[in-house]
Amino acid sequence: MFPWKLQQILKLILKGDPWMKNSNQQVLAKFLIFICLCFAFQSTAFAGAKNTQLENDVKQTAQSPAFETENATKAVERLIGKKYAKQINFKAVEKNEEKDYFSIKKGRNNNGIKNRILIEGTSPSALLTGFNWYLKYVAHANISWNGEQLDLPKKLPVPESMIKKEANVQHRFALNDTDEGYTQPYAEWDYWEHKIDILALHGVNEVLVYPGQEAVYKKTFMEFGYTEEEMLEWIPQPAHQAWWLLQNMSSFPDPISQDVIDKRVKLGKKIVKRLKELGMTPVFPGYFGTVPADFEEKNQDANVVPQGTWSGFQRPGWLDPTSTLFQEVAAAFYENQEKIFGETTMYKMDLLHEGGTAGNVNVQNASIAVQNALEEAHPGAIWAILGWQSNPRKETIKAVDRSKMLIVDGLSDRYSDLNREQEWLNTPYAFGSIWNFGGHTTMGANMSVWNSTYWDWLEKPDSALSGIAIMPEASDNNPVAFDFLSELAWRDKPVDFDTWFSKWTERRYGSSDQHAINAWQALQESAYSMPANGWSEAQDGLFSAEPNLSATKAASWSPSSMRYDPATFAKALPELLKVDSSLRTSSAYQYDLMDVTRQVISNESRLLLPQIKAAYNAKDTEKFNKLRNQWLDWMKLLDQVVGTNEQTMIGPWLEKARSFTSNEAEAVKLEYDARTLLTVWGNRSGSEAGLQDYANREWQGLVGDYYYSRWKTYFDSLDKALRTGEEPKAIDWYEFGNNWAQQTNDYPLEPTGDIYELAQQVYDELASQQLASIEMNSDWPAVHLENQ
Numbered sequence: 001m002f003p004w005k006l007q008q009i010l011k012l013i014l015k016g017d018p019w020m021k022n023s024n025q026q027v028l029a030k031f032l033i034f035i036c037l038c039f040a041f042q043s044t045a046f047a048g049a050k051n052t053q054l055e056n057d058v059k060q061t062a063q064s065p066a067f068e069t070e071n072a073t074k075a076v077e078r079l080i081g082k083k084y085a086k087q088i089n090f091k092a093v094e095k096n097e098e099k100d101y102f103s104i105k106k107g108r109n110n111n112g113i114k115n116r117i118l119i120e121g122t123s124p125s126a127l128l129t130g131f132n133w134y135l136k137y138v139a140h141a142n143i144s145w146n147g148e149q150l151d152l153p154k155k156l157p158v159p160e161s162m163i164k165k166e167a168n169v170q171h172r173f174a175l176n177d178t179d180e181g182y183t184q185p186y187a188e189w190d191y192w193e194h195k196i197d198i199l200a201l202h203g204v205n206e207v208l209v210y211p212g213q214e215a216v217y218k219k220t221f222m223e224f225g226y227t228e229e230e231m232l233e234w235i236p237q238p239a240h241q242a243w244w245l246l247q248n249m250s251s252f253p254d255p256i257s258q259d260v261i262d263k264r265v266k267l268g269k270k271i272v273k274r275l276k277e278l279g280m281t282p283v284f285p286g287y288f289g290t291v292p293a294d295f296e297e298k299n300q301d302a303n304v305v306p307q308g309t310w311s312g313f314q315r316p317g318w319l320d321p322t323s324t325l326f327q328e329v330a331a332a333f334y335e336n337q338e339k340i341f342g343e344t345t346m347y348k349m350d351l352l353h354e355g356g357t358a359g360n361v362n363v364q365n366a367s368i369a370v371q372n373a374l375e376e377a378h379p380g381a382i383w384a385i386l387g388w389q390s391n392p393r394k395e396t397i398k399a400v401d402r403s404k405m406l407i408v409d410g411l412s413d414r415y416s417d418l419n420r421e422q423e424w425l426n427t428p429y430a431f432g433s434i435w436n437f438g439g440h441t442t443m444g445a446n447m448s449v450w451n452s453t454y455w456d457w458l459e460k461p462d463s464a465l466s467g468i469a470i471m472p473e474a475s476d477n478n479p480v481a482f483d484f485l486s487e488l489a490w491r492d493k494p495v496d497f498d499t500w501f502s503k504w505t506e507r508r509y510g511s512s513d514q515h516a517i518n519a520w521q522a523l524q525e526s527a528y529s530m531p532a533n534g535w536s537e538a539q540d541g542l543f544s545a546e547p548n549l550s551a552t553k554a555a556s557w558s559p560s561s562m563r564y565d566p567a568t569f570a571k572a573l574p575e576l577l578k579v580d581s582s583l584r585t586s587s588a589y590q591y592d593l594m595d596v597t598r599q600v601i602s603n604e605s606r607l608l609l610p611q612i613k614a615a616y617n618a619k620d621t622e623k624f625n626k627l628r629n630q631w632l633d634w635m636k637l638l639d640q641v642v643g644t645n646e647q648t649m650i651g652p653w654l655e656k657a658r659s660f661t662s663n664e665a666e667a668v669k670l671e672y673d674a675r676t677l678l679t680v681w682g683n684r685s686g687s688e689a690g691l692q693d694y695a696n697r698e699w700q701g702l703v704g705d706y707y708y709s710r711w712k713t714y715f716d717s718l719d720k721a722l723r724t725g726e727e728p729k730a731i732d733w734y735e736f737g738n739n740w741a742q743q744t745n746d747y748p749l750e751p752t753g754d755i756y757e758l759a760q761q762v763y764d765e766l767a768s769q770q771l772a773s774i775e776m777n778s779d780w781p782a783v784h785l786e787n788q
Contacts, residue, residue, distance in 0.1 A: 066122070067092050067123065067124065067279065068092070069090035069092055069124065069127060071277040071278055072090050072121075072124040072125075072278070073085060073088070073090060075124075075128055075197050075200060075278065076088055076128070078193070078197060079197055079201075080150060080152070084152060084156060087116065087155070087156045088119065088131060088134075089107060089108075089117060090119055091107075091118060091119070091120045091121075092120075092127075093120045093121065093122055094122065095122045096122075096166065099122075099166055099167055099170075100121075100122045100126045100166070100167040100170075101121070101122055101126065101165060101167065102119060102120060102121040102122070102126045102127060102129055102164070102165055103121075103162055103163065103164040103165075104118075104133065104134050104138070104159050104163040105118055105120075105159060105161075105162035105163070106118065106159065106162075115158050116158070117134065117156060117158055117159070119131055119134065123205070123278075123279030124200070124278040125203070125204065125205050125279045126167075126203075126279070128197075128201050128278065129165075129200070129202070129203040129490065130165070131201070132201035132202065133163065133165060133490070134163075135507070137503070138159050139156060140506050140507045140511070142507045142508045142588055143201060144483065144588065145475060145476045145479060145482065146478075146479040146588075146595075146647065147479070147586065147587035147588035147590065148587055148588055149508055149509055149586035149587075149588040149589070150586075151510045165491075166492075168458065168489060169430070169458075169465065169466055169467045171205070171206055171406055171430050171466055171467025171468070171469075172203050172204045172205045172467060172470075172486070172489050173204070173384070173408050173467055173468065173470070173471075174199050174204040174206065174208070174470045174471075175207055175208040176410075176471040176472060176473050176474075177208065177210075177242050177245065177246055177350075177386070178243075178473045178474070179242075179471075179473065179474060179475055180210050180211065180238070180241070180242060181240065181677065182438055182439035182677075182695055183475050183476055184656065185239040185673075185674065185677075186238060186239075186656040186657045186659075186670065187656065188267070188656070189267060192267065192270070192274075193270075193274065195475070196271065196274050196275060196278065196280075199280070200278050200280065202470075202482065202483065202486035203486050203487075203489055204280065204470065204486065205279070205280050205281060206280065206283055206346055206384075206467075207275055207281070207282060208283045208348060209268060209271050209275070209284060209341075210241065210242065210245060210268075210285065211238075211264045211265075211267045211271060212264040212265035212266070212267060212268025212340070212341070213245065213285050213337075213341075214241060214256065214261055215261050215262075215265045215340055216333060216336050216337045216340060216341075217231070217290075218232075218235065220332045221292055221329075224295070224332075225298030225299060226292060230292065231292070232255045232257065232258065233255045234292045234293070235255075235261075236249070236250060236252050236253070236256065237252075237253060237260075237669065237670060237673035238256075238260065238660075239673045239676070239677045240673065240682070243310075244316075246350060246353050247307065247316055247318070247350075247353055247356065248311070248354065249313035249314070249315065249316075249686075250293075250314075250316050252313070252683065253669070253672055253676055254669045254672070254673070257661070259661060259666070263660065265340060268341060269340075272341050272342060276342075281344060281345055281346050282346075283344065283346045283348050283384055284344055284346075285347065285349070286334075286347030286348060286349040286370075286383065287329065287333040287334065287349070287370075287374075288349040288351055288370050289318045289320070289321050289351075289366075289370070290316050290317075290318065290319075291304060291318070292316065293317070295317060295319065299325060301323070301324070301325050302319060302320075302325050303319070303323055303361075304319055304320070305317060305318045305319075305357065305358065305359035306357075306359070307357060308355070308357060310355060311682075311686050311690060311691050312682070312683065312685030312686035312687070312688065312689035313682060313683070313685070313686050315356070318352070318356065318361075320361050320366070321361070321365075321369035321370050322362065322365045326369060327369070327373055327376075330374075330376075331373070331377065334373070335377070343378065344378075345378070345380070345381050346406070347378070347381055347383060347384065348385070349370065349383060349385060350386050350391055350392075351366070351391075352393065353386075353391060354388075354391075363393055363395035363396060364395045364396070364398060365399070367393075367395065367399045367400050368399050368400060370383075371401060371405075375404070380404070381404070382405065382406050383400070383405045383406070384405075384406045384407075384408055385405060385407055385408070386407075386408055386410055387408060387410055387411060387412075387429065387432070388410045388411065392407060392424070397424055397425050397427055402425065402426065402427040402428070406428050406429065406430060406466065406467065407420075407427055407429040407430070408430045408432050408467075408469035408471065409429050409431060409432045409469060410432050410433075410434045410469070411432075411536075412431045412432050412453065412457075413433050413449045413453065414446075414532055414535060414536045415532055415534065416453075420457070420464065420465075421463065424464070426462065428466040428467075429467070430465075430466065430467030430469035431450075431454050431457060431469065432468065432469030432470070433450065433470070433472075433485060433536055434471050434536050435472050435478060435481050435536055435537055436472035436473055436474050436475075436478065436537060437473045437537050437557070437694075438696065438697075439473065439477075439678075439695050439697050440537065440540045440555065440558070440696060441477065441541075441598065441602075441642075442537065442538045442539065442540050442541065442599065442602070443478060443523070443527045443595060443596070443599045444527035444528060444530055445478055445481035445485075445527075445528055445536070445537075445538075446530050446531065446532060446536055447481060447484050447485075447524075447528045447529065448497065448528070448529040448530075448531075449530075449531065450484065450485060450488060451484075451495060451497065453532070454468075455494050467489075468485060468486070468488055468489045470482065470485055470486060476647060480501075480504060480520075480523075481528070483504070484500070497529075498521070501517075501523075501524045502517050502520075505520050508588050508589070508592070509579065509583040509586065509588065509589050510583055511580075511582075511583060513579050513583055515575045515578040515580075516575070518571075518572075519571075519572040519573075519575035519576045519579070520572070522568055522570075522572040523572050523596070525568055526564040526565055526566075526568040526569040530563045530564055535559050537558065538559070539553065539559040539560075539606075540553060540554040540555055540558045540559075541602030541603070541606075541698055542554065542602075542609055543602065543605050543631075543635055543638065543698065543703060543707055544696035544697070544707050545693065546692065546693055546733050547713075547714030547731075547733075548714075549609065549613035549718075554693050555694045555695075555696055556690035556691075556693075556694065557694070561606075562603070566606075566607075569599065569600070569603065570600050570603070572596050573596055573597060573600050573759065574763055574767075576592065576759070577593075577756070577760055584756065590645065590755055591645055591647070593755050593759050594641060594642065594644055594648065594759075596759075597641050597755070597758065597759040597762050598638065598641050598698055600762065600766065601634055601637065601641065602638070602698060604634065604766065605631075605634070608627065608630065608631055608634070609631075611627055612624065612628055612631060615627055616718055616722070619722060624719070624722060625719060628718075628719075631711065631715075632708065632711065632712060632715070635703055635704065635707065635708045636708070637758070637762065637765075638698060638703050639701075639703040639704030640704075641758050641759070642698055642699055642700045642703065643700035643704075643748065643751060643753055644751050644753045644754070644755040644758065645755070646750070646751050648697075648698065648699050648700060649700040649701060649747070649749075650678070650699045650700060650701035650702050651700070651701060651747035651748045651749045652749055653674060653699075654671055654675065654747065656674075657670040657671045657674035658671050671744055672741055672742060675740065675741035675742075675743075676741045677695055678695045678696070678697065678702065679692070679693070679695075679706065679740060679741050680737040680738050680741060681693075681694050681695060684734050684738075692734065692737065700747070700748065701747040705747075706740050710733070713736070714731065717729060717731065
C-alpha cells in the first residue's frame, strides 16, 4: 500500500538503525511516519469507498428493471386516455423459470400513494395482458378489434385481492399469411398501431410481419441479374402479395410501383419498431427458394424446379436448396432483410405449400439446407411453419433440428383424432385455429372444442404443445373467439362455458344484464359450440353466392350446410334488443347487434332459396316472383344493416386503396387490386378454378350493388324463361365480376342509419313470417355467475 522507499525508511526507524545519528534525523523520521500513516489511512478509506460504491452499483443493477415500462404506459394512454392511464402503475419483473406472468394488486404509485393499481409483468406485452385482464375482470370493460366498452368510473376500482396469471406456453403467435390481404392490404400506420395494441392486450408475443418485405426480394434478385423493371413486374400488388410470398402466384394484377414499395417499407419498419418496443417478436418471411421466371437463364448453375399451377395461376419456380447458388441467394436475402428491417428471432417458411412439387430435389436434404441457411444468417432463430394439409412434410420433420422449429397448427380444432406428437415427432407446436376464411363475415368458431382439446393436449405426459396460434385468414371479426383463444395461454384449466360467456357479456356491455346473458347463451349454444367435424368456420351466406337455384355455399371450399341450429342462434336477436337502454351506446353493443342481425338475415337465405327453386321448377310464375322479390328486399335491408358500421362497408376499403398513392393512374390500379380480391379474386383461370367469391363478405356496397345486381340479373333471366318457355341463357359471371372490379364508382365512407331500429325491423318482419327461423320464446333459465 505504501511506496517502496517509504516502507524501507519506516523499517529503519522501527529497528533504531544506526545511520540515524542525531535528533534532527529522528525528528524527520517521526514526521515521515506521520505522513505515511496519513497516506495509509486515506488509501484505505478510498479503497473502502470504492468497494462500497461497487457494492451499491451491483445492488442497484440487481434492482434495476428488466425493461422499461414506458412503452406499455404509452399504449394504455392510446387505449383509454392519459387521465385513466395515470391510475395504472406498471412494474417490470423477471420471468419465473423462463415463463411470462403478470400480477394485478393494490400498490403504491411513484409518489408513495396507497391503494393504487399495480400491475407487474415480465415484458411490456405481459404488462398489457395484465392490464387487459384488469379491464375485463375488475373494471368490467372491453377493448376488442370490433368495438369497445369503456364506461369507466372517474376513479378506477382497485382489485380486492391479488390476481396472478402465468403463461402455460411460451409462444403466443398471431396472424395468418393471408391476414394483410383479406383484412386491410392498404392500411396506414394508425390501423396497425391500434392492431398491435390489441394483440398485446391479448397476450400475443409473436406477430407475422409482411408489409414491405417485397423490397427484400427486389433488392436480392437485382443482385442476381434482374432489372428493376423485371422485379416490379414480378411482384404483385399489396392485396395479392401474401400468395406470392407463399409461392402460389406472381405478377398480378399489375406491376407494383416503387412508390408503393417505399411506402410499405416505411410502414413495415414502424410495425417492427413498435413490436420490439412492446417486447413482441416480429416474424419475418424466411427464404426457402422462390425465384422469378428465367432465373436459370440469368444464373447458369441454377437448378430450378417448376412448380406448376395453383388455382389457375402459374407458380414461381423453386431453387434447389441443396445447391451452392441457393446458399448465395439466401445469404443475400437475409443480409438485405436485416439492413432494411433489422434482426429478429423467428422466420416463417412453408416448403412446397399447397401442392408444390419437389422434382429431382431430395426434400430431406433441402429442408436441412433451408434451416442451415437461416442458422448461418441468424444463429438460434426459430423456423415457424404452418401445419396445414400435408405441411410440414414428414421428410422435413425427420431431417431438421426440431428444437429450432415451431409448427403453427391450422387444423387443431377441425378433427378429433389428431396426435401431433406422433405425427410431428415431438416437434414444438402451437394449438391454432383458422375460424375465418377469406374474410367471410359469418359468425362462429369451434370454441367448445378449444375448451377441451387444448387442455387434453397440454396435459399429455409427452406433450410438445408450446404455444397458441391465432390465425383467422382475416382478423377483425368474431371478437369473442379472439378473446377466448388468447386466454387459453393464461389459464390453468378449462372454463365453465356458461360462466365465461356471462362474464363476457358483463364486460362487453358494462354491466350484468339477463337479456344480454340470454343472447350470448344462444350464440354460445349455436355458432360458438360447433364440433370438430372437418370444419373450423361456419357456413357463409347465399346472398353472396354466384347465382344458382341449387347454390349451397358462396365460396368453393366453405361448408355447404348449416353447422349449427339457426333457430337457436336467432333467439339472440330479440334478447339483444331487450338489453337495458343504458348499455346500448357502446361501439361493442352496436357492433354485436349489427353482426347478429346480419347473421340472422344471412341464415334466412338458406331457407328461402329452396322455396324459390321449388316455385321455378313448378313453373309457378306468381309465387316465383313473390319469393324472388322477397329475396331482393332482404338484400336491400341487409345492405342497410351492415351500412351502420364502418367495418362492414366497402367504401372505406376502396378508399384506402385509392389514397395509398397520389398518382391517379396508380390509384385506379390499386382499386382494381382491392376490388378483384373480393369478387373474381384473380384472372379468369384462377376464378374458374374455384377462387371466385372466395373472399365474399356481407358488406354494404357489395350486398346492395354487386351481389344484388347479380341476383337480379339472374332472376330476370329465369322470369323471362318462365314467360317464354325458353331455356335461360348462360351468364358469364367472371365477365360480370371483372367489369364491376374495373369500375371506380364511389361508395359511402361513413356509416348511416340506426342499427337498433333496423334490427327491430328485421325481427318484426321475420317473426311475422312462417318461413323465418326466428322464435318469439325468450324464456331462458338464469345463468349464475361464478368467479373466474
